[in-house]
Amino acid sequence: MSIQIPRGTQDILPGTVEKWQYIEEKAKEICKLYNYKEIRTPMFEHTELFLRGVGDTTDIVQKEMYSFEDRGGRSITLRPEGTASAVRSFVENKLYGNPQQPTKLFYIGPMFRYERPQAGRFRQFVQFGVEALGSNDPSIDAEVIALAVDLYKSLGLKNLKVVINSLGDKESRDAHRQALVNHFKPRITEFCGDCQSRLEKNPLRILDCKKDRDHELMGTAPSILEYLNDESKQYFDKVVKFLSDLGIQYEIDANLVRGLDYYYHTAFEIMSTSEGFGSITTLCGGGRYNGLVQEIGGPETPGIGFALSIERLLSAMEAENVSFPFEDKIDCYVVALGEEAKEASVKVLYDLRKAGIVAEKDYQDKKLKAQFKAADRLQASYTVVFGDDELNKGVVSVKTMETGEQEEVSFSELVTYISEKKSGER
Structure with a gap:
C-alpha cells in the first residue's frame, strides 16, 4: 500500500x-x-x-x-x-x-x-x-x-x-444584541441547532449562519447601523x-x-x-x-x-489570468567531455556560482547531444563547452544560446566574461 x-x-x-x-x-x-x-x-x-x-x-x-x-x-x-x-x-x-x-x-x-x-x-x-x-x-x-x-x-x-x-x-453592540434576541427568539426553533445555541450566547453569529441564510428573518433582522x-x-x-x-x-x-x-x-x-x-x-x-x-x-x-x-x-x-513576472531559466550550462574535463567542471561550476551566476551541469554521464538538450530545457543563456584537449590548452568555448554565436575564452577569464555578458557590458 x-x-x-x-x-x-x-x-x-x-x-x-x-x-x-x-x-x-x-x-x-x-x-x-x-x-x-x-x-x-x-x-x-x-x-x-x-x-x-x-x-x-x-x-x-x-x-x-x-x-x-x-x-x-x-x-x-x-x-x-x-x-x-x-x-x-x-x-x-x-x-x-x-x-x-x-x-x-x-x-x-x-x-x-x-x-x-x-x-x-x-x-x-x-x-x-x-x-x-x-x-x-x-x-x-x-x-x-x-x-x-x-x-x-x-x-x-x-x-x-x-x-x-x-x-x-460596547453600548451600541449591547443594544443591537438585545434587539437581535427579541427579533429571533419567537421563531428560533425554525433555525438550526447552532443558531439556537447562539441566541443567548452570541446572537450576532446567527447572521453568519450558512444553513439559515435564506430564512425570512435574516432579511428583516435589525441592523447594527440603527443602534450606533x-x-x-x-x-x-x-x-x-x-x-x-x-x-x-x-x-x-x-x-x-x-x-x-x-x-x-x-x-x-x-x-x-x-x-x-x-x-x-x-x-x-x-x-x-x-x-x-x-x-x-x-x-x-x-x-x-x-x-x-x-x-x-x-x-x-x-x-483574472494574472501572469507572474519571472522566468524559470538559468544563466549558464557547463558541458564537459572526457574524464579530466568532467572533474574540472566541478570547480568551474563552483566559481561561476560564487560570482552570482546561476549555473548547472550534467550529473548522469550524458552524451554531448543530450547535454545540449538539457541546456535547452533549462533555458540556459550560455553554454560553456570543453573537453580534455581544451582543458590542456586552458580554454573553453562559450556559446550564446539565443544567437548561436561561439567564442573561445581562457579558463582564467571565464567568470568575468560570463558576468559581463550577463550584465550587457560585452
Missing part, C-alpha cells in the same frame, strides 16, 4: 513554489512600506489560547481545531489562525512597553482547520495577516484596509470589492472619509459582522468580483477588536488587523 498525502493538504512543487515565493516577497515589501514588522510564532499553542482568543462559540473552536494532549497531559492545538498567537506574543514579550506605538506586526505561515476540503480551502493552509496594536485612531483602520488593497493590486488583481461595516462600541450611538457614528464616518481620501472605493454592508464579543467598530472584507472565481468570494477579512489583549492577560489595548489565505489569493490571480 502506497502512502499518500493527508486529505486537505497539498505538495507545492518546483514550478509552483516560485509563485508562492513571489507573493510572500510582495507582502513583505508592502509591509516594509507601511512599517509593519514580521513576527514568527509557534505552529502549536496551548488550547486555552484559542478558547479565549477565538471564542468558544465559533465554528473554529467547536468543530475545526486540531487539538491533542502531549505527553505531559497538556491540551495543545495546531494554530487555526494567527491573531491569537500574535497577541499572546505581544503580551508575553511586553511589546506594549516599547516607546514606539502602535505595535505593527505581520505574519506568514501555515494554519490548520479540520473542514471539508474544497477549491481554495485546505486543512493546512497558509495565512498572511497584519495586526496593529495600541491605537484608537480611525486613520489606522483605513491604513490596514489600504495595506490589503495595495497588496492585491500590486499582484495584478483588478476585480476587487471592499465591503465595510461598523459594529459600534453618536460616538460610534463619528468614528465610522472618519474611517470611510479616510478611505475616500485614499481613493479606495467601498460598499457599506450592515450585515457584515464579526461574531466575537471583543470585535467593535470597523469590520471589513475584500472580495473578488471575477467571473468563475466561485460562490465564496471573500479574499480577506478583518476588523477592530478590544478586549482580546486583556483576555490573554495584558493591559487594555485596542487592535485592528486582517488575515488572508495565500491559496485563495492564488485562485483569484488565476481567475
Whole structure:
C-alpha cells in the first residue's frame, strides 16, 4: 500500500513554489512600506489560547481545531489562525512597553482547520495577516484596509470589492444584541441547532449562519447601523472619509459582522468580483477588536488587523489570468567531455556560482547531444563547452544560446566574461 498525502493538504512543487515565493516577497515589501514588522510564532499553542482568543462559540473552536494532549497531559492545538498567537506574543514579550506605538506586526505561515476540503480551502493552509496594536485612531483602520488593497493590486488583481461595516462600541453592540434576541427568539426553533445555541450566547453569529441564510428573518433582522450611538457614528464616518481620501472605493454592508464579543467598530472584507472565481468570494477579512489583549492577560489595548489565505489569493490571480513576472531559466550550462574535463567542471561550476551566476551541469554521464538538450530545457543563456584537449590548452568555448554565436575564452577569464555578458557590458 502506497502512502499518500493527508486529505486537505497539498505538495507545492518546483514550478509552483516560485509563485508562492513571489507573493510572500510582495507582502513583505508592502509591509516594509507601511512599517509593519514580521513576527514568527509557534505552529502549536496551548488550547486555552484559542478558547479565549477565538471564542468558544465559533465554528473554529467547536468543530475545526486540531487539538491533542502531549505527553505531559497538556491540551495543545495546531494554530487555526494567527491573531491569537500574535497577541499572546505581544503580551508575553511586553511589546506594549516599547516607546514606539502602535505595535505593527505581520505574519506568514501555515494554519490548520479540520473542514471539508474544497477549491481554495485546505486543512493546512497558509495565512498572511497584519495586526496593529495600541491605537484608537480611525486613520489606522483605513491604513490596514489600504495595506490589503495595495497588496492585491500590486499582484495584478483588478476585480476587487471592499465591503465595510461598523459594529459600534460596547453600548451600541449591547443594544443591537438585545434587539437581535427579541427579533429571533419567537421563531428560533425554525433555525438550526447552532443558531439556537447562539441566541443567548452570541446572537450576532446567527447572521453568519450558512444553513439559515435564506430564512425570512435574516432579511428583516435589525441592523447594527440603527443602534450606533453618536460616538460610534463619528468614528465610522472618519474611517470611510479616510478611505475616500485614499481613493479606495467601498460598499457599506450592515450585515457584515464579526461574531466575537471583543470585535467593535470597523469590520471589513475584500472580495473578488471575477467571473468563475466561485460562490465564496471573500479574499480577506478583518476588523477592530478590544478586549482580546486583556483576555490573554495584558493591559487594555485596542487592535485592528486582517488575515488572508495565500491559496485563495492564488485562485483569484488565476481567475483574472494574472501572469507572474519571472522566468524559470538559468544563466549558464557547463558541458564537459572526457574524464579530466568532467572533474574540472566541478570547480568551474563552483566559481561561476560564487560570482552570482546561476549555473548547472550534467550529473548522469550524458552524451554531448543530450547535454545540449538539457541546456535547452533549462533555458540556459550560455553554454560553456570543453573537453580534455581544451582543458590542456586552458580554454573553453562559450556559446550564446539565443544567437548561436561561439567564442573561445581562457579558463582564467571565464567568470568575468560570463558576468559581463550577463550584465550587457560585452
